[in-house]
Amino acid sequence: MLDYLLAFLILLGAGFTFIGSLGLARLPDFYTRLHGPTKATTLGVGAMLVASAIHFSVGEGGPSLHELLVTLFLFITAPVSAHLLSKAGLHLRLRSRAPAPGKASGEQRD
């Protein structure tokens, strides 16, 4: 029974990670591509970490809560890197399907 739950969680995680990566190929421009890796992967990695936590807590006796930390660090770092990437993108005035915000590109001209 437990194995089925773990298998389901790992497959779910793999599925979402795959969809997130697929987004990199399918989405039309730089800014929309940022959405795939920041979101679809959080649940993907999250599901795998839950599976890992359950597996090791049950298997080796004593709870294994490392995984909470991985989630925490991921939640802190993923948005920061996305923010920096999009900031650099605005600075370089990359081609975008959405009209670029006047404020940002105007003030960023050096």
Next chain:
Amino acid sequence: MARLLPHPLLTPLLALVWLLLNNSFSTGHLLLGLLLGWLIPLFTLRFWPDAVKIGRPLTLMRFVGIFLLDVVVANFGVARLILGSPDRLRPAFVEVPLDLRTDLAISLLANTISLTPGTVSAWLSPDRRTLIVHGLDVDDPAELVATIKQRYETPLREVFE
């Protein structure tokens, strides 16, 4: 007291992170964690001069709950948009005027926006009054701004300012 223990909240948090890193809850690690939790804030004091205050713990807990739920919803939403036809997306930049004033609250809001439904925070104006947000599929920009302000900014302001 304030000089010896500049961040009363950071100390137990760092100790907890230390315990989780070691995956062990023994007394030795608890003491070591508390020592690190005391020393690290002292050495990084210049990076955050102001102590973090949490105004309303209940609001914070409700915010974390809403946030986690939204992360799950966001994942399904973005997955659907990626698997659907990308040509029908309506990406847009929107400007969110900020009422938050502290750095911590603004970074938390920016992180929250990036992790929740179809939005990534893209740029913060140098005067910290406007946050530019990129939406993946925006129906009504004004509505998106109102949602962000009401759903995430208001609780963050109540808790941290």
